[in-house]
Amino acid sequence: MTMHPRAADFPQSDLPGVIPHESELTAGVRIEPGRSYGFFTDTTVCIGCKACEVACKEWNNLPADNLGLTGHSYDNTGALSANTWRHVAFVETSGCGGVRDTVEAPFQSGWLMMSDVCKHCHNAPCLEACPTGALFKTEFDTVVVQQDICNGCGYCVPACPFGVVDVSPVDGKAHKCTLCYDRLKGGLEPACAKACPTDSIQFGELSVLQARAEERVAVLHERGVPGAYLYGTPGAPGATGDLGHLNAFFLLTARPEVYNLPAAPTRPANRVAPSLASGLAAVAGLAVAAAFLLGASDRRRS
Amino acid sequence: MPVREGVVTIVQESRFQLVGDDGSAHLFILGRNAAGEADQLAPLQRRQARVRVEYARTRNLIGFVAEKISVCGESGR
Ligand code: SF4
Ligand code: SF4
Numbered sequence: 251m252t253m254h255p256r257a258a259d260f261p262q263s264d265l266p267g268v269i270p271h272e273s274e275l276t277a278g279v280r281i282e283p284g285r286s287y288g289f290f291t292d293t294t295v296c297i298g299c300k301a302c303e304v305a306c307k308e309w310n311n312l313p314a315d316n317l318g319l320t321g322h323s324y325d326n327t328g329a330l331s332a333n334t335w336r337h338v339a340f341v342e343t344s345g346c347g348g349v350r351d352t353v354e355a356p357f358q359s360g361w362l363m364m365s366d367v368c369k370h371c372h373n374a375p376c377l378e379a380c381p382t383g384a385l386f387k388t389e390f391d392t393v394v395v396q397q398d399i400c401n402g403c404g405y406c407v408p409a410c411p412f413g414v415v416d417v418s419p420v421d422g423k424a425h426k427c428t429l430c431y432d433r434l435k436g437g438l439e440p441a442c443a444k445a446c447p448t449d450s451i452q453f454g455e456l457s458v459l460q461a462r463a464e465e466r467v468a469v470l471h472e473r474g475v476p477g478a479y480l481y482g483t484p485g486a487p488g489a490t491g492d493l494g495h496l497n498a499f500f501l502l503t504a505r506p507e508v509y510n511l512p513a514a515p516t517r518p519a520n521r522v523a524p525s526l527a528s529g530l531a532a533v534a535g536l537a538v539a540a541a542f543l544l545g546a547s548d549r550r551r552s
Numbered sequence: 553m554p555v556r557e558g559v560v561t562i563v564q565e566s567r568f569q570l571v572g573d574d575g576s577a578h579l580f581i582l583g584r585n586a587a588g589e590a591d592q593l594a595p596l597q598r599r600q601a602r603v604r605v606e607y608a609r610t611r612n613l614i615g616f617v618a619e620k621i622s623v624c625g626e627s628g629r
Binding site: 402423 | 566567569579582584613614
């Protein structure tokens, strides 16, 4: 990426305050309400440093959790939770049974690393399930939980097809990535994207990111990575079952399940009408059967 | 119940950082039974208020659960 011309205006180390529209300098995008923003996570350049996890915890003042060792590769975070809003997955692919091999082809690695996060779904199932309206779409087209409105009912938890949102037993409220809503309002790039040293996490306007991601897939195909594909862009895997598209989408090189992502996530709201219809049909069927049996016993008595 | 006094320096949702007189910083989460709401924390941070926090320990988390917060010199809430 070339240096933004405005960067030359701020050569000093000590700044008097926040640089106006700082994201223009760090991510090449000006953040304006009414536009659609998201993350493009290119897993092929993730080095598993976990700077994103740390930056997220630092900015959002989230406590360290899951203390101890999981025994799962270098991943001691485990999963996304109420206190962990970025999770770097380590997948060891070579060798039998997923165990790391001691021999690799030159310049190749048996590791797949992916920084997982809330997908900020276009048709967000968590938001649709929330009875209080605590989950809402922001002016930046992201999905956020309003803490003062959340009553901790937990309906959003099973509604999320990606297992992202979680209710904390400590404060009894639902928590998840806010795509740094407070930073966006201040013109700052989200903390994880800003911290990522390899630009595996890219923040920007969604249409720009989607075009950039298509180009990256083409480049990888040319370079001999035929398995590279996008997950969560319109019409791609991950954007299935009426979810529309995912504002946080990924470039993957193995099946989604390898990264613990669903192959074909769906919107639970699609199942409301069929379940209601089958419930009503079952009640009607039972009523007919009861009427028939009671009628038969009445006929026998008379 | 253990008690810690200090200044609220960071607030995010129901989480806040309290810096004590010895300069040590601790992370607290407003407990579900605390008689207060998360939006009452931000004004404390803006005022750099000195507060007294009664807290409990948590399992599997590096942080404490704030059960009662009182502004030093004012009655508890
Ligand atoms: S990934 Fe889950 S928590 Fe995030 S917006 Fe989609 S449904 Fe909601
Ligand atoms: S900061 Fe970037 S490179 Fe490091 S783990 Fe996160 S996504 Fe991967």
